[in-house]
Amino acid sequence: MARVCQVTGRKPVVGHKVSFSNKKAKRRFLPNLQTKRFFFTEENRWITLKLTTDAIRTINKNGLGTIVKGLRERGVAI
Numbered sequence: 001m002a003r004v005c006q007v008t009g010r011k012p013v014v015g016h017k018v019s020f021s022n023k024k025a026k027r028r029f030l031p032n033l034q035t036k037r038f039f040f041t042e043e044n045r046w047i048t049l050k051l052t053t054d055a056i057r058t059i060n061k062n063g064l065g066t067i068v069k070g071l072r073e074r075g076v077a078i
Contacts, residue, residue: 003030006076007055007067038064047078 004011010031016024031052040047042065051059059067071078 003033004050005031005033005052005055006049006071007051007058010052010054040064040068049078 002011012028012030015027015029017027018024033050033052034056035048035050036056037046037048038059039045047064047068049055068078
């Protein structure tokens with residue numbers, strides 16, 4: 001599976017590693033992905049999602065039902 005958040009769509013970005021002498025070398029900035037299990041009470045089952053920590057906070061704020069509904073509208077199989 002790719003390093004992409006299932007909720008926010010956040011993925012790696014490319015930038016520079018800058019040394020003390022100000023030489024620049026390419027590097028990748030990876031999102032802070034976590035594999036998290038949630039109990040989805042509407043369907044009485046567990047759901048495993050690959051999320052950034054920002055998306056976990058969004059689920060805590062808006063509720064899992066709202067997020068799952070939005071994912072299914074985008075065509076993500078859960």
